[in-house]
Amino acid sequence: MYSKLVMEHFNQPRNVGYLDNPSVAIQYGDPACGDCLLVFLKIEQGIITDMKYKVMGCAAAIATASITSEMSIGLTVEQALELTEKDVVIALGGLPPQKVHCSNLAVGALKAALRVYLAGDREPEAVINAGH
Numbered sequence: 001m002y003s004k005l006v007m008e009h010f011n012q013p014r015n016v017g018y019l020d021n022p023s024v025a026i027q028y029g030d031p032a033c034g035d036c037l038l039v040f041l042k043i044e045q046g047i048i049t050d051m052k053y054k055v056m057g058c059a060a061a062i063a064t065a066s067i068t069s070e071m072s073i074g075l076t077v078e079q080a081l082e083l084t085e086k087d088v089v090i091a092l093g094g095l096p097p098q099k100v101h102c103s104n105l106a107v108g109a110l111k112a113a114l115r116v117y118l119a120g121d122r123e124p125e126a127v128i129n130a131g132h
């Protein structure tokens, strides 16, 4: 039911891990189901130069986190804020309809981290919750 690319990212997720000295780090969770991401961003001169994450979730959540990290590294903060879950789903070659909401998790976490960064609140403990 998953595309080949989804399975490939699920089996070998890119950029998993932590950053030692992130520009911003947040936990982004979904209280409705317990799925959650820890996101670390390195931002230099307005450009995302690194993104790492730890994700708890289904195959779709893992694959979307992986491809979101690939898509966001190299973008400016402004460009990354324009990424949509639809962009991510298209880049993955589609998701089963009942799994599209799982793509909210990674894109939502990325944008929440960027908003925390832009607000100047770079405490690693920032916790953002989002329903879906």
Ligand code: FES
Pocket (backbone or CB within 6 Å): 033, 035, 056, 057, 058, 059, 060, 061, 102, 105
């Ligand atoms: Fe919970 Fe996909 S992350 S079902």
Ligand code: FES
Pocket (backbone or CB within 6 Å): 030, 032, 033, 034, 035, 057, 061, 101, 102, 105
């Ligand atoms: Fe929670 Fe899909 S059920 S993200």
